[in-house]
Amino acid sequence: MRTTDLRKRCERRIDVLGLPVRFGIGEVCERLESHVGKRIELIPMALPPASPLGLLITDEHGHSVIYEESASPIHRQQIIFHELAHLLLGHTGHPIGDDRRHCMFVHIDREIQGQVLARSCGSTEQETEAEMTATLLLQRAHRSSRPVTVAADPAIADIVRRLDNSL
Template sequence: MPLALPVGSPDGLLIETSSRDFIVYEQRLAPVHQRQVFFHEVGHFICDHPTQEVMNTGVTQQLLPSLDPQLVSRVLGRNHSHSDEEREAEYVGSIIGRQIGAWSQQRLRPVPPGERELVARLSALEHRAQREKP
């Protein structure tokens, strides 16, 4: 869900509730960056990364009385540093994004008649290189 997030906040958040989960990302990012942020948050979800306590229940209830303290902890409690979990989420998100991009890109392009022979030879080289990969 794209939203205008406050300045200084993360570019994306995975919000887990008892009934539904949400991914929020900064709507002012470039579309390619929005997509990466979204898949990064999906990576946290897939890897079931734990959150950390960021405020004790009393402080949370005083500052944010209308919000469930566990919800606040789940949203704000994930480690937003260069931790193993962040690297793992980025890696998983990159793999998912790359695969979805491969599925969604149209692979066939119209080729002018005079260029078909050259395109066929270049395509044969590309397919051979793909077959030879370990």
């Protein structure tokens, strides 16, 4: 799929949420909870080195997004938006463990050399969609409030800047 088509598709999915002009992670979570009809919990954790930066765990109670607590603010947003994007896009992870009552699906995202790349669980296509949606959300969130803090995380800021220039 061409990048412009992919971006349009992701934009349409974001539009479904009807986000206000000004929004942050809280608003996206609230809208998404209504959209998927389940509770979404954000859980900061000190994840061990070489472990995932973000995980999406689904059980019978709802969805949990676990993210690396030491990530810079903008990077944290990117990680959380990426995991929330999987929910918005209706992606499912892989069943883990025998006890399905406690954990039905897990989706794991890893960071490789400063880039948010996730290939552990979801298909490459799903990861590309989720990352595009997360970047668009990040771009909208920052466009509506204040300029992206370039110093916070150069890698992410660069993605946002390049997307901005391509619009």
